[in-house]
Amino acid sequence: MYIHLDFESDTPIYKQLMHQIIAGIAKQELKPGESLPSVRTMAADIGINLHTVNKTYHQLKEKGFILIHRQKGVVINPDGTPKADEIYMLQLKNALYPLVAESVCRGVKEEEFRQLCISLFQEFTQRKDRSK
Amino acid sequence: MYIHLDFESDTPIYKQLMHQIIAGIAKQELKPGESLPSVRTMAADIGINLHTVNKTYHQLKEKGFILIHRQKGVVINPDGTPKADEIYMLQLKNALYPLVAESVCRGVKEEEFRQLCISLFQEFTQRKDRSK
Numbered sequence: 001m002y003i004h005l006d007f008e009s010d011t012p013i014y015k016q017l018m019h020q021i022i023a024g025i026a027k028q029e030l031k032p033g034e035s036l037p038s039v040r041t042m043a044a045d046i047g048i049n050l051h052t053v054n055k056t057y058h059q060l061k062e063k064g065f066i067l068i069h070r071q072k073g074v075v076i077n078p079d080g081t082p083k084a085d086e087i088y089m090l091q092l093k094n095a096l097y098p099l100v101a102e103s104v105c106r107g108v109k110e111e112e113f114r115q116l117c118i119s120l121f122q123e124f125t126q127r128k129d130r131s132k
Numbered sequence: 133m134y135i136h137l138d139f140e141s142d143t144p145i146y147k148q149l150m151h152q153i154i155a156g157i158a159k160q161e162l163k164p165g166e167s168l169p170s171v172r173t174m175a176a177d178i179g180i181n182l183h184t185v186n187k188t189y190h191q192l193k194e195k196g197f198i199l200i201h202r203q204k205g206v207v208i209n210p211d212g213t214p215k216a217d218e219i220y221m222l223q224l225k226n227a228l229y230p231l232v233a234e235s236v237c238r239g240v241k242e243e244e245f246r247q248l249c250i251s252l253f254q255e256f257t258q259r260k261d262r263s264k
Contacts, residue, residue, distance in 0.1 A: 019230035026236040065237070084238035092231060092240070093248055098151035099227055100252040104158040105197070106216035108224070110253045114246055116225055120232040121242045 001029050003046050013048055014055040021060060025081060026124045033078035036066065133161050135178050145180055146187040153192060157213060158256045165210035168198065 001024045005016050024030040036057075037045060043053045057074060060066045064082035067075050082088075103113055133156045137148050156162040168189075169177060175185045189206060192198045196214035199207050214220075235245055 019233065022230065022237060023233040026233040081237040081239075084235065084240045088234075088238060089240075089248070092235060092245075093252070095231055096249060096252055098154065099224060100249065101151065101155040101158040101256065102220075103216065103224060104253065104256040105154060105213040106220060107213075108216045108221075110250065113224075113249060113253070116221070117228060117232060117245060117249060118242065120225070120228055121236065121245070124233065124236040 005046060005048070014052045014059070017046075017048075017053065017056040018059055021056070022065060023124075025065060025076060030076050032076055032080055034076045035072075036074040036076065038073055137178060137180070146184045146191070149174075149178075149180075149185065149188040150191055153188070154197060155256075157197060157208060162208050164208055164212055166208045167204075168206040168208065170205055 001020075003017065003020050005013055007013070009016065011019075021030065021036070030036075036042065039050055039053045039057060043050045057066065057068060061068050065077055067077055069075065084092075100113070133152075135149065135152055137145055139145070141148065143151075153162065153168070162168075168174065171182055171185045171189060175182045189198065189200060193200050197209055199209055201207065216224075232245070
């Protein structure tokens with residue numbers, strides 16, 4: 001899996017890494033039970049601090065996307081991905097809120113916004129279909 | 133306008149403040165030409181650091197939402213809100229990408245995601261209609 005980080009972005013690196021691992025899971029490039037590099041290897045591979053990778057892995061573990069074994073190392077949760085519970089749906093709503101607010105200010109129509117979401121959903125779903 | 137900050141959130145305070153001011157503009161609670169409190173007053177009112185408010189105001193200025201006058205102080209851009217150009221649409225897509233990725237992982241359907249967006253759009257649009 002190819003990791004691309006934008007050091008100019010105002011999104012923290014640990015979050016960018018987390019987003020890309022989650023995107024890899026969504027695209028089924030990373031499958032349940034698959035190993036991820038150790039904190040040390042990942043940090044060396046992509047040229048970032050150990051603590052940054054550690055933060056990413058711990059947040060992914062908290063969300064239920066990965067398991068961190070003392071012996072087996074870091075693996076994508078073999079029991080599959082966590083589900084969308086009420087807490088997640090509220091977090092999602094809170095994350096969408098400022099995006100919708102700024103889009104309304106800038107005159108983006110609901111339909112345009114929707115099309116953008118659909119195209120992103122398709123990006124993930126089509127890859128899923130291809131991988132079957 | 134009532135500002136609510138969540139000090140437990142992993143969204144930086146300067147960004148939370150920025151989001152709330154943009155939401156205020158979207159809801160037309162803050163109108164073109166309207167004054168915002170000075171950096172010093174805003175910081176004192178909501179109990180945060182001067183530099184945090186400064187960062188919010190400078191980002192809002194860069195985006196084109198406010199003007200910072202030496203004499204008149206801080207005002208909502210009297211020429212209206214900035215438009216959705218290609219750069220904005222790309223930023224929006226990049227911001228939606230991890231939200232869609234995690235939603236796909238968690239089994240949120242495209243339709244559910246869409247309904248959430250529609251309800252948020254309505255939250256802003258209905259307020260706009262009421263204020264006419």
